[in-house]
Amino acid sequence: MQLNREELLKAYQGMCMIREFDDAVHYEFAADAMPGFVHLYVGEEASAMGICMNLNQKDTIASTHRGHGHCIAKGCDVTDMMKELYGKKDGICGGKGGSMHIADLSKGMLGANGIVGGGPPIVLGAALTYKTKKTNNVSVGFFGDGASNQGSISESMNMASVLKLPAIFVCEDNGYAESTAREYAVGGKILDRGKAFGLDSHEVDGDNFFEVYETAKHVIENARNGKGPALLHIKTSKVYGHFEGDAISYRTKEENERIKNDEDPLKIFKMKVTEAGLLELDQLEKIENEAKAKIKNAIDESKKAEFPTSKDLLTDVYIKY
Amino acid sequence: MQLNREELLKAYQGMCMIREFDDAVHYEFAADAMPGFVHLYVGEEASAMGICMNLNQKDTIASTHRGHGHCIAKGCDVTDMMKELYGKKDGICGGKGGSMHIADLSKGMLGANGIVGGGPPIVLGAALTYKTKKTNNVSVGFFGDGASNQGSISESMNMASVLKLPAIFVCEDNGYAESTAREYAVGGKILDRGKAFGLDSHEVDGDNFFEVYETAKHVIENARNGKGPALLHIKTSKVYGHFEGDAISYRTKEENERIKNDEDPLKIFKMKVTEAGLLELDQLEKIENEAKAKIKNAIDESKKAEFPTSKDLLTDVYIKY
Amino acid sequence: MSLKTYREAINEALLQEMQKDKNVVVIGEDVAGGAGTNGEQDAWGGVLGVTKGLLKHFGRERIIDTPITETAIMGMASGAALTGLRPVAELMFVDFMGVCFDQILNQTAKFRYMFGGKAVTPLTIRTMYGGGLRAASQHSQCLYPMFTHVPGIKVVLPSNPYDAKGLLIQSIRDNDPVIFMEHKNLYDTSGDVPDESYTIPFGEANFTREGKDITFIAMGQTVEICNKVADTLKKEGKTSTVLDLRTLSPLDEDSILEAAEETGKVVIVDESYPRCNIATDISALICQNSFDSLKAGIKMVTPPHTPVPFSPPLEDLYLPSEEKVINTAREIL
Amino acid sequence: MSLKTYREAINEALLQEMQKDKNVVVIGEDVAGGAGTNGEQDAWGGVLGVTKGLLKHFGRERIIDTPITETAIMGMASGAALTGLRPVAELMFVDFMGVCFDQILNQTAKFRYMFGGKAVTPLTIRTMYGGGLRAASQHSQCLYPMFTHVPGIKVVLPSNPYDAKGLLIQSIRDNDPVIFMEHKNLYDTSGDVPDESYTIPFGEANFTREGKDITFIAMGQTVEICNKVADTLKKEGKTSTVLDLRTLSPLDEDSILEAAEETGKVVIVDESYPRCNIATDISALICQNSFDSLKAGIKMVTPPHTPVPFSPPLEDLYLPSEEKVINTAREIL
Numbered sequence A, B: 001m002q003l004n005r006e007e008l009l010k011a012y013q014g015m016c017m018i019r020e021f022d023d024a025v026h027y028e029f030a031a032d033a034m035p036g037f038v039h040l041y042v043g044e045e046a047s048a049m050g051i052c053m054n055l056n057q058k059d060t061i062a063s064t065h066r067g068h069g070h071c072i073a074k075g076c077d078v079t080d081m082m083k084e085l086y087g088k089k090d091g092i093c094g095g096k097g098g099s100m101h102i103a104d105l106s107k108g109m110l111g112a113n114g115i116v117g118g119g120p121p122i123v124l125g126a127a128l129t130y131k132t133k134k135t136n137n138v139s140v141g142f143f144g145d146g147a148s149n150q151g152s153i154s155e156s157m158n159m160a161s162v163l164k165l166p167a168i169f170v171c172e173d174n175g176y177a178e179s180t181a182r183e184y185a186v187g188g189k190i191l192d193r194g195k196a197f198g199l200d201s202h203e204v205d206g207d208n209f210f211e212v213y214e215t216a217k218h219v220i221e222n223a224r225n226g227k228g229p230a231l232l233h234i235k236t237s238k239v240y241g242h243f244e245g246d247a248i249s250y251r252t253k254e255e256n257e258r259i260k261n262d263e264d265p266l267k268i269f270k271m272k273v274t275e276a277g278l279l280e281l282d283q284l285e286k287i288e289n290e291a292k293a294k295i296k297n298a299i300d301e302s303k304k305a306e307f308p309t310s311k312d313l314l315t316d317v318y319i320k321y
Numbered sequence C, D: 001m002s003l004k005t006y007r008e009a010i011n012e013a014l015l016q017e018m019q020k021d022k023n024v025v026v027i028g029e030d031v032a033g034g035a036g037t038n039g040e041q042d043a044w045g046g047v048l049g050v051t052k053g054l055l056k057h058f059g060r061e062r063i064i065d066t067p068i069t070e071t072a073i074m075g076m077a078s079g080a081a082l083t084g085l086r087p088v089a090e091l092m093f094v095d096f097m098g099v100c101f102d103q104i105l106n107q108t109a110k111f112r113y114m115f116g117g118k119a120v121t122p123l124t125i126r127t128m129y130g131g132g133l134r135a136a137s138q139h140s141q142c143l144y145p146m147f148t149h150v151p152g153i154k155v156v157l158p159s160n161p162y163d164a165k166g167l168l169i170q171s172i173r174d175n176d177p178v179i180f181m182e183h184k185n186l187y188d189t190s191g192d193v194p195d196e197s198y199t200i201p202f203g204e205a206n207f208t209r210e211g212k213d214i215t216f217i218a219m220g221q222t223v224e225i226c227n228k229v230a231d232t233l234k235k236e237g238k239t240s241t242v243l244d245l246r247t248l249s250p251l252d253e254d255s256i257l258e259a260a261e262e263t264g265k266v267v268i269v270d271e272s273y274p275r276c277n278i279a280t281d282i283s284a285l286i287c288q289n290s291f292d293s294l295k296a297g298i299k300m301v302t303p304p305h306t307p308v309p310f311s312p313p314l315e316d317l318y319l320p321s322e323e324k325v326i327n328t329a330r331e332i333l
């Protein structure tokens, strides 16, 4: 294990923050306190953190509709994010974007995306900037198992391969696209597709933070060194449904239980680091409590914050009114 | 060799007709006698014929911008086609389509296509019709090496695989997309892509009619029997440039010579059948002359034919004028 | 006849046409749901439940769940239409048209003309559009002006449950490609709908109010806004004509000109982006043909030229409202 | 100053901006050509030779040939613009927008608004449009109304070599996404073009004729048609104003209203499909704002609502022509 104590703490902090953030959104949404459509990342935390801990602030990511975890892992402010979800004026996008369009370019977060497969083509561009300017940065594009079939993904893998771009494609395969199983919708194998488009391709256990981290480290270092793009096929699972409101009737009770109990990346991390004597249980619990407090505060602040007004409707466009 | 004499004659007739048709178009275009953009198929004849000789009239194909060969192989009338290229009223599409939109649904030819990668998604639909109606037909989608990167192709292969459709995807790889080499534009391998999307995938020497025919026979029979879709990656080459007017400066003289002399599917066919004593040279020459005469006649007829008039402008649409 | 929601009316149209014609198939993402899972089949019935229940009648052979590949979906549907089926394909949100537009713009819409009249493409594309659900910039657009711009595809926008059923059955039976656009904010509205099958012809707009002082032209969700404005104005002694276009292409030009000429004062209310939209299209048509009957410039009520904002108060400010329509009407009354 | 073709003017604009700013890169299919071959590099320089010669100045690092994957091209270009380059991406024919429209409609055009004003996306998309080359239904469309409909993207349509150079340099320097549309029938037309670099601001239409009797509003290829009609009418003693819109978005509303009000009689000539197009957009704008100055209904000259036919005589009948414009003008003169 190459991570030092500080890094291990950071990893757990990040995963806890993601967990607390989306758990809180789950409850707020159920209580009708939050507008719009929200897609939660609970259960997939090791992927975002395992990848993003290998990135620096100038590296970039493009996310999906299930974007809160990626945002947090890339360093976006959770209070500004929460305000955005409530549509408040000092939300991270001024309330104009909402959950599906959270972005913070200053943190290298190029946006969640309401279009399945929308992000990876954009990642090509960031990677092209780095290649052109010779900056040794990388850009990472996330997408789901459902998205893996979308033509934009194949095109992006091919383009990255042809131009040898420092682009990493991360397929977060949680087994479902809405209510449809990967087994049904994916012809052939996602891993083979990466290879068939010329990418260095790896399958990763997404419940295991350390496996994600190590594999990501390897492909990201290669990309920084001009060795070209890669695909990570991360096998994971999500606790909640597709979006809030989904009754998840397409999964069995047993599967829901298994995901919650046996495939929780936080539990697994905790077990591994305590068993190996790397971190102590009270340290970890302290982190959990801090995350809880931070998110509670973000919600309180968000509820108190102001909505945008008619003055804000017509800004951020080139048309004069 | 499973083909009887009649079939062998038919194969050579078809290939000669394609050759003569597009050679004639080459000269007519150069003489400024023909409007628009035309893309010629000379050099790839074994592919169209090798595939289509396995199809019956109710089977369908969707073609590309380089569509004359597919049309002829599927049984479209060459005089009607030629009239279309001249924009004449009794052209195969009433003069409204031109070279890039030749179609004859009564022959199962669902259209050439001006959009790279436009045809294979349509083939899915024909195949769905056959599957739904249980007719044992198949549909074949042609596309080029350049098109193989287009997202529509990946999506189509996946959909066919998921729904187990009787669809055959035929990549006619002539090494170039416009002036760009396949070596540059294709990341990974076309054959592997087929496999990665779950298709039964084969590489075929496209200069050899018999190899195309046999492989096509195998995958088409499987598709008819409900065994699902396939990909044929046909390695071939074209004699003329991308479109008429292309100086082909991206190919070397040696390559042009090699294509003309050593990779000519008609020459190779002729050699094989005469060497094996299956057909006689004078038979073959008679076929060549008949094709020449037929095409000369098609051009004469086309030149004499009437253009459409203002009455024809507003028909074939639902808006009343 | 019974009270049905817009959602139920659409579901019933599908059910009845599928019972009548075995060539009708439904194609889309999660139109049944649960494919390949160990859980409930028909788990979703569409993302907002519109196709729920069809699976048990027709099975997976006719209610066809697909991967998330809209180009393949639209291509498959139009190829199927070309070769003998009568598919109803779903584009979940019209906002996603950008990933599959070629198959509509250049393929299915052009087959008939480009192939010299020989192609018949009886394809219906069902899609959701419109704002009001806080669904933000990529899930709230209207975009029907873009489809209306394209020759070869018919554009249908039912504003109520009765029209939804009749127009959808007509769409399925029609031999040209049709995009049938469902306003997601209307799904829970209800109205009287015959239980038996019926069609409403294309190109026939519907007068929902008839009056002498001003004409409102509307479509989809804006029809109800205009009806309410008409009712308010009536209390003030002004009578209004309200015309619901119902189909944007083909367009009922005669009724539009008649409605405009009757009052000489026209307000067009369109929820889509303001440039090159239906409001401008209708305004230009009237101005070109009925200029002498006009008593005032034709007014348009539309959102501003920006993406749709997420924040609820901003979205409310963004969308056409009764208040904006009535204020605009007063400018010319 | 020297005589240059439209093609040369565009090439020079690219050359000069790339020399000035190393962040400018050109991305597209065969923009150089010859990639991966043993033959000539720069073999094509674009399908009609517009980018020919740039490769020798800037090499393959800045003249970037791509696979035929327009979604990846547009995404790459907009991602590059978001992160510090100033790309000029080529969509070979605008007709191909259907395979990549999402990256324009929902991504690059919306970044700035959707991300609360924090995104800067200095992207230029160059594309060819228009009829007259017998290129048939899928290679002859205009489609600029669709881009004009979309908030967040600027739409530029130069009608002559001078404007082409100045507007392209402006497009590249602009911090919003721009679609720069080149009429393929204009490439060989020529005119005086300064050798040095210059810009033409967006949102400033150009009066190419000024007169008192009638106003023609035009764009792209139709400007020259209107100029000729104006010259013909002048011989008959009628003077015309001709307004070349130059940018469709942003739109020079002031000049449009001024031009309309001066004569009170307006003919708009637009080569795009007739529904929800620029002609309707401008007509509605004038009717809403300048009704009292109008002396006649605003007339529109456009093709009919069909795909573009291939056959030369049909295509000639299809496109706007001097004859159609003058006949229409005479209806209201």
Ligand SMILES: Cc1ncc(C[n+]2csc(CCOP(=O)(O)OP(=O)(O)O)c2C)c(N)n1
Binding pocket: A065, A066, A114, A115, A116, A117, A143, A144, A145, A146, A147, A148, A174, A176, A177, A178, A242, C029, C068, C070, C092, C096, C099
């Ligand atoms: C182009 C497009 N098609 C469909 C949708 C609707 N949609 C949103 S998320 C989703 C499922 C995505 O599944 P997956 O990629 O596996 O991601 P997950 O939700 O499992 O994280 C679908 C179909 C969309 N937003 N965009």
Ligand SMILES: Cc1ncc(C[n+]2csc(CCOP(=O)(O)OP(=O)(O)O)c2C)c(N)n1
Binding pocket: B065, B066, B114, B115, B116, B117, B143, B144, B145, B146, B147, B148, B174, B176, B177, B178, B242, D029, D068, D070, D092, D096, D099
């Ligand atoms: C979507 C789209 N992009 C680009 C083009 C322009 N174009 C026409 S043919 C062609 C090359 C196709 O190459 P390939 O698929 O190898 O077929 P080939 O011409 O070699 O037969 C290109 C780029 C197009 N017609 N459609």
Ligand SMILES: [Mg+2]
Binding pocket: A144, A145, A146, A172, A173, A174, A175, A176, A177, A178
């Ligand atoms: Mg998933």
Ligand SMILES: [Mg+2]
Binding pocket: B144, B145, B146, B172, B173, B174, B175, B176, B177, B178
């Ligand atoms: Mg090729």
